[in-house]
Structures are given as structure tokens and as C-alpha cells.
Amino acid sequence: MYLIIFIVLMVASLIIQKTLTSRIEKYSKTPLSSGLSGKQVAEKMLHDNGIYDVQVTCTGGFLTDHYDPTKKTVNLSQGVYEGRNIASAAVAAHECGHAVQHATAYRWLTMRSTLVPATQFGSQFSQWILLAGIILMALNMLNIGRWVLLLGIAFFALTTLFSLITLPVEYNASERAVAWLDEQAITTGEETAMAKDALKWAARTYLIAAISSLATLLYYISIFMGSRRD
Numbered sequence: 553m554y555l556i557i558f559i560v561l562m563v564a565s566l567i568i569q570k571t572l573t574s575r576i577e578k579y580s581k582t583p584l585s586s587g588l589s590g591k592q593v594a595e596k597m598l599h600d601n602g603i604y605d606v607q608v609t610c611t612g613g614f615l616t617d618h619y620d621p622t623k624k625t626v627n628l629s630q631g632v633y634e635g636r637n638i639a640s641a642a643v644a645a646h647e648c649g650h651a652v653q654h655a656t657a658y659r660w661l662t663m664r665s666t667l668v669p670a671t672q673f674g675s676q677f678s679q680w681i682l683l684a685g686i687i688l689m690a691l692n693m694l695n696i697g698r699w700v701l702l703l704g705i706a707f708f709a710l711t712t713l714f715s716l717i718t719l720p721v722e723y724n725a726s727e728r729a730v731a732w733l734d735e736q737a738i739t740t741g742e743e744t745a746m747a748k749d750a751l752k753w754a755a756r757t758y759l760i761a762a763i764s765s766l767a768t769l770l771y772y773i774s775i776f777m778g779s780r781r782d
Contacts, residue, residue, distance in 0.1 A: 554771050561764045568760055572753040576615065579639035579746050580631065586738050590632040590640035597648040597732055598626070606651050608633075617643050619650035621665065626651055638739065642747035645733050646754070649725030660720040671714040674707035681707060682772055689779055698779055705772050712769045715762040722758045726751040 588596070594608045606624045610633040611617075617628050626647045632640045653661040685701025688694075730748045733739040739747050 554767070554774075557767055558764075561760065561767060565757075565760045565764065568753065568756045572750075572757060573615075575750050575753050576639050576643075579642070579750050580635060580637050582638045582743075582746060584636050584638055584641050584738070585740060585743060586641075587636055588641065588738060589634055589636050590628050590644040591634070593641045593733075593738060594626050594628065594644040594648050596736070596738075597645055597729075598651060600732070600736065601648075601652045601655065603651055603655050610634075617647050619647045619654070621650075621654050621661075624651075624654075638743055638746045639750055641733060641738055642729065642750045643754075645729035645738070645747075646725050646751055649728035649732075650721070652728055653721065653725060658721070658724065660717055660724070664714065664717045664721055667710065667714050667717065670710050674710040678704050678707035678711065680704075686775065694779060698776065701772070701776050701779070705769070705776060708769055708772065712762075712765040715758070715765045718758055719755075719762055722755050726755055 591608050591610075598604070598606050598608070606626060608626045608628065610630055611627045613629050614631070615629065617632055619626050626644070628644055628647065632643045634640075650661070652658075681700060681704035683704075685697050685699075685704050688697030688700055691697075726748075729751060730744065733747055734744045
């Protein structure tokens with residue numbers, strides 16, 4: 553049963569990622585009627601929200617755009633930074649949505665930020681601890697194996713919780729972005745619909761990641777519960 557679920561989730565993840573890439577490529581070829589570059593869109597959204605201490609920078613790669621709350625920088629990939637198209641506007645506004653969340657102490661972003669240190673530790677060591685627990689149980693060292701497995705489950709649960717909390721953060725940033733693009737006439741009519749569509753598929757990558765993490769957590773919990781019945 554779990555094998556089928558994991559296969560379905562893997563296929564869904566591939567479909568979503570491929571669709572997102574195709575949407576970004578498509579909308580990157582659609583000029584923005586307002587003529588603003590991604591950098592200009594980002595700076596305008598920040599200033600319209602009274603944010604002047606966040607710098608917009610250019611970074612390498614594709615879909616590497618992100619907001620860094622520790623350095624207070626909106627980092628845009630070169631194509632987005634320089635682009636004057638629907639995709640650039642949507643991505644730039646979305647990342648600025650996170651800056652607005654930070655400036656207004658959006659509760660879900662605050663919760664996610666507090667989990668970062670523990671999540672980094674959990675993501676780095678949980679798989680090894682889980683594997684060690686399973687191996688110990690396979691070697692008939694059930695008692696110590698169960699405790700090690702339970703510890704691994706606890707650490708992995710932190711990463712799952714982080715993934716779940718990320719969902720409202722990402723969806724809210726997209727909602728802020730689309731609303732602002734429309735209100736300020738950065739995008740109009742069909743352009744706004746395109747921007748919304750691009751961000752919708754981007755959000756779905758986080759959704760499938762959260763579902764996959766939750767399914768994996770439940771799988772390890774089922775192993776632990778099964779060992780207790782042995």
C-alpha cells in the first residue's frame with residue numbers, strides 16, 4: 553500500500569515540476585504590458601508596502617529565487633531580475649510577498665523561522681537514525697532499535713511539520729503578489745490570470761512535498777507500531 557502511495561506521489565511530483573517549468577518558460581516569453589523588469593517590480597512592491605531596508609539582488613540559476621530574512625534580501629535569478637515578462641513579475645512579486653510577511657510578522661512565517669534550526673538538524677540526521685533503528689530491529693535488538701527508531705521519527709516529524717507550515721506561507725505570499733500586481737496595474741486582465749497560474753503551480757510543488765513528507769512519516773510510524781505488536 554505504501555509503495556503504491558509513494559509511486560503515485562513521485563509521479564505527481566514529476567508532473568507538477570514539469571508543468572511548472574513549462575508554465576514559467578511560456579510566461580517568460582509573454583511581454584509585460586507595463587514594461588517593468590523583475591527588479592523594478594520587486595522594488596516597487598517593497599516600497600509600496602513601506603519596506604526600504606530590503607535589497608533586491610541578482611543570483612544565478614533557474615527558479616533559485618528566494619527571500620533571505622537574515623540578510624533582508626530578495627534574491628532573483630538573472631532571468632527574473634532582468635526579465636520584462638509575466639513570469640518575472642509573478643516571481644518577483646511572490647518573493648516580495650515573503651518580505652511583506654516578514655515586515656508584518658506574519659504568524660506562519662514566524663513559526664516557520666523558529667523551526668529552522670531544529671529542522672536543519674532533523675533533516676540532516678533523521679534518515680540515518682531511522683535506518684539505524686530499522687537495522688537494529690532486524691538484528692533482533694528490538695528494545696534499543698525501537699527507541700532509536702522513535703528518536704528518528706521525532707526528528708523527521710519536525711521536517712514534516714516544517715513542510716506543512718510552509719504551505720500557508722507560500723500560498724499567502726502568492727495571494728499578496730497577485731493582489732498587488734492587479735491593484736497596481738502591473739498586470740492587467742489576462743496577464744494577471746497568467747501570473748496567478750504560474751504561482752499556483754509553484755505552490756503545488758510545496759504541497760506535494762508536504763504530502764510526501766507526511767506519507768513518509770506515517771510509514772515509519774507504522775513500522776514502529778508494528779514492532780510493538782511483535
